[in-house]
Amino acid sequence: MSEKIDLDHFMRATLPKIKKFYEGRYYPLYTTLIVALEQSVRERNEIINPCVWEEDCDGNWETSCDQTFCLDHGCPSENGMKYCCYCGKPLVEKRYAEEDGSKEE
Numbered sequence: 001m002s003e004k005i006d007l008d009h010f011m012r013a014t015l016p017k018i019k020k021f022y023e024g025r026y027y028p029l030y031t032t033l034i035v036a037l038e039q040s041v042r043e044r045n046e047i048i049n050p051c052v053w054e055e056d057c058d059g060n061w062e063t064s065c066d067q068t069f070c071l072d073h074g075c076p077s078e079n080g081m082k083y084c085c086y087c088g089k090p091l092v093e094k095r096y097a098e099e100d101g102s103k104e105e
């Protein structure tokens with residue numbers, strides 16, 4: 001199947017109707033489908049809304065989920081880190097740029 005499905009639209013518009021229709025009945029395949037779809041949407045939302053690790057002037061990494069992580073060497077990607085170890089979302093790093101005009105003392 002090569003056709004792409006807009007999962008967000010499907011979840012918003014179609015799923016509540018299907019759920020209502022099947023309410024109170026037992027459909028293993030249906031249940032499996034719902035779980036798979038919800039998982040897909042959750043993963044997609046995590047990609048859209050990742051955990052951003054922002055490097056400060058001291059080389060510490062401030063995370064979107066309000067944690068601070070210290071790396072001895074290199075940046076998260078150089079250490080093979082793909083997910084935030086605190087919230088589990090995909091990790092996007094934002095390196096500290098000395099030339100961005102910020103004055104740290």
Ligand SMILES: [Zn+2]
Pocket residue numbers: 051063064065084085086087088089
């Ligand atoms: Zn996080």
